[in-house]
Amino acid sequence: MTKEERYEKLKDIIKIYLPEDVNITAVHENSNFITELNINSASLVDIVLDVEDAFDIRLENEDMDEMLTVKNALDIIATKLAAK
């Protein structure tokens, strides 16, 4: 899976949890989930669980703590996939 494919797959997940007033076009690599995309911590957990299913990986509490931006998420996904 290329980086672009992972990014698109992640965006498909994120878009489910965006608040009504945030459009998917607002999502960029450097977007902060909570402060910029207005995703709350409860929804962020659901994003992580969906990411686990979609990429067949498992994230730990430390990964969750590091996952502030879309780029952080992509890095974590890439690392986990590489370690498989």
Add this chain to the structure above:
Amino acid sequence: MNKEQILEFLPYAKPFLFVDELLGVDDKGAEGRFTFYATMDCYTGHFKEYPVTPGVLLTECCAQIGLVCLGIYLLKGEKNLNKMKIGMSSSQMEFLKPVLPNETVRVVSKKIYFRFQKLKCDVRMYDAKGEMVCKGILAGMLTTNADE
């Protein structure tokens, strides 16, 4: 941690405590009961002519037994349990039967997941006859981490 100890950690008091007794709890779920006593303030206005327990209070009862009691059990061993912070993050309920003053209900909760401090449960409430009065999916965040 036993059932009585869990109740001591509950961060509620009258008039907003909706757990009388915990009937059972394990890693997979919790079960408890509560009697909606007839002197509760809400009955004077819900409704003006005939008292019926508001759905939000049925939901709250499901959440206190199904999410919070279970959450305390799942967090057993955490040293800051007395400083636990909680918040309901989502509720999706269906109400099937009215609950009248003095009715005792039983709530059965089954854990869907507890990950990254989020507890999501399938909850069901039954009346004294064993008939279902409401059911739904509730989720909340529970943390004992002081800086969050």
